[in-house]
Amino acid sequence: MKRQISQRDLARLAGVSPMTVSLALRGHPSISTETRARITSLAGKHHYRPDPALAALNAWRIKDSAARFQGTLAWVTSFATRDAWRDMIQTKGYHQGACARADQLGYRIEEFxxxxxxxxxxxxxxILLARGVRGLVIAPLPEAHGRIDLDWEHFSAVALGYSLAEPKLHVVMNHQFRNMKQVVERLHGLGYRRIGFAMPSANDERVDHNYLGGFWIAQQALAQPGATTGGAAGKTKATGEGGGEGQLPTLLAERFDQETFLPWFRQAKPDAIVVAASTAHQVRDWLKEQGLRVPRDVGLAVASVPWQDTTISGIDEDVPAIGAHAVETVVGMIHRNEQGVPPRPLSLLVEGIWAAGKTVRKIR
Structure with missing residues (x-):
């Protein structure tokens, strides 16, 4: 049986040191583009494969030790102004988690x-190449169907969410569809039967309509006789109340303001409303002005609790963890020498957990 080629063998063939081979195969910026390409080509030609046992041993050896500096990653933003992305509370949390994880892995993150x-x-x-950047984390864009033009073949890149339409990169984000389903199921388990959906249309569009899709599927499932919901709220059998009369008209408004929301609310008469994280406090204020108290008179929940908010009920996506997973994905791509637009983009979708908050209550 033919012996598998090692990094030391590749070093002899390339006329470099084993350390240079190791760094080149991980895409380290200290190795020139030409040398990395030559070593990568040799690795492919001779069918080099990393030893999984040695890789696991190395990971165990370094996990509790201070990471040496490996390189620079870029946090790429595409707003109208340099700092406008900081107005998006979730994105600030993604950035914090990304920076913390990058530091643990020996990288630093620069805003671009x-x-x-x-x-x-x-x-x-x-500019990015001159700064030694080989990995990119594309922050959520301000609008859906966004595009960013770069010479992507030089970079290992991942997008946070679905707002970047071109190019189609690997995606890391919370599982928006399943999170929304869980919100509806939790509300039903608490006794709510007239569950409404109201948010700016742009919010649902930016998540590739996963919010509306999850809401509809959950409502349809609850409309089936004998369906059950549960979790921490306890199991409840649906008797058809979740469907029929309980299926209210949804509100997806291009201009989401009081003048749009209140007529919908008076017509739909929901006992609970699923709203966008960015409008939750605003909607609560509108209801208060109408003499309605949350959660006494109407429940309010979101599919993604605003970062560091302990008031709004809904799904806690662990915002910093999303940024951390994005960095881990990019670093893994760098180590595997994967650059460019992937032929088959992958999605890492992180499940959220229910956070009781203070805007819903058990009513049945």
Missing amino acids: WINEPGLTPKRATQ
């Missing part, structure tokens, strides 16, 4: 504003 006036895709690529 792709919409800098006069910055062309070619110039942006040159």
Whole structure:
């Protein structure tokens, strides 16, 4: 049986040290592009495969030790101004988690504003490469169907969420569809039967309509006789109340304000409303102005609890963990020498957990 080629064998064939081979195969910026390409080509030609036992041993050896500096990752934003992304509370949490995990792995994260006036895709690529950046975390974009132009073949990249339409990269995000289903099921388990859905249309569009899809599927399932919901709230059998009269008209508004929300609320008469994280406190204030108290008169829940908010009921996606997983994905790609737009993009979707909050109550 033919012996598998090792990194030491590759070093002899390439005329470099074993350390250079190791760094090159991990895409380390200290190794020139030409040398990395030559070593990668040799590895492919001779069918080199990493030894999983040695990789596991190495991971065990370094997990509790201070990580040596490995390189720089870029946090790429695409808003109208350099710091506008900081107005998105969840994105700030993603960034914090990304920075913390990068530091643990020996990387640092630099912010990179792709919409800098006069910055062309070619110039942006040159700047990133000059800074030794090989990995990119694409922050959520301000609108759906976004596009970012770079010479992607130089970078290992992952997108946070679905707002980036072109190119189609690997995605890391909370499981928006299942999180929304869980919200509806939890509300039903608490006794709510007229569950409404009201949010800006842009919010649902930015998540590829996973919110509306999850809401509809959950409502349809609860409309089936004998369906049960449960969790911490306890199991409840649906008797058809979740469907029929309980299926209310949804509100997806391009302009989401009081003038749009209140007529819908008066017509639909929901006993609980699923809203966007960014509008939850606003909606609660609108209801208060109408003499309605949350949760005494109406429940309020979200599919993604605002970062560091302990008031709003809904799904805790562990916001910093999403950013941390994005960094782990990019670093893994760097180590495997995977650059460019993937032929088959993968999605890492993180399940959330129910956070009781203070805006719903058990009513049955």
